[in-house]
């Protein structure tokens with residue numbers, strides 16, 4: 011392994027020099043406002059820069075500061091987040107904004123542990139905020155940094171192991187320029203995003219190629235090491251788009267599960283794939299349509315596959331007309347069909363709504 015103490019200044023200087031020439035101009039880089047940095051970091055944790063930029067601009071235009079975010083309703087925050095996924099992150103942003111208003115007098119805390127105490131802010135985000143905003147010496151370790159460090163030092167420890175997390179955090183800290191912590195952190199992240207990319211990086215043009223262990227061993231593609239994938243779970247969702255005289259029914263997801271706080275059509279979930287006939291014999295179906303009189307199925311979509319990090323959803327949408335409202339309005343919220351567009355829904359439902367062309 012490279013001797014870090016020998017190479018620390020050299021690596022950091024080269025990283026910063028490379029960054030100043032090659033960096034992308036992005037709105038959240040042109041500021042030291044911790045609020046802007048925070049929002050951009052949370053958005054970028056789940057999407058690429060090109061797509062994230064649109065979300066970021068819309069979000070910041072509507073919620074330009076902590077106060078605006080804290081005072082908004084959760085429904086509206088989720089609506090602005092719609093399509094980004096990981097909705098708990100949007101709910102956490104909202105909660106943290108309220109905490110800043112209530113506990114810190116509306117001023118973003120500058121102390122690392124106080125920043126980390128805010129809901130949804132972990133080591134990475136706290137380090138990004140305090141180093142980018144105030145140049146505090148906390149090293150960031152995101153996916154890009156893991157990749158760069160694992161290759162630079164040819165580290166065999168899996169990045170997704172407990173030991174790996176500890177080792178990489180220590181290494182990133184040892185390498186950090188204390189004088190220019192913010193720039194150093196941005197530089198190493200940008201090197202991972204633009205130069206030390208996952209597949210076939212062009213090492214010949216890399217500023218670190220002469221000290222990169224993986225490159226010198228001609229073994230770049232075998233880093234970073236990973237422990238192995240976590241098992242994914244299959245779920246089968248049957249959404250019921252029920253129509254009665256220009257109205258339909260929705261509900262807000264309340265359980266501690268994916269998409270908490272978002273809206274959806276009445277849903278029946280099954281353990282196994284299940285066709286229309288089998289579905290209509292389920293007890294839940296009977297309960298749902300109790301008192302609804304004649305039920306006419308107008309359309310059934312093909313199964314839509316939706317992949318999340320640890321689960322794969324197989325969703326089918328059933329468009330159904332009912333003769334009476336029955337028990338539906340006691341269990342679900344009745345709205346006009348035109349209103350559907352104003353509710354925050356999972357992207358899976360959003361795509362279905364677009365296909366309906368309401």
Ligand code: SF4
Nearest residue numbers: 161206213216219222
């Ligand atoms: S030489 Fe190649 S593998 Fe090493 S840090 Fe640079 S781009 Fe990454």
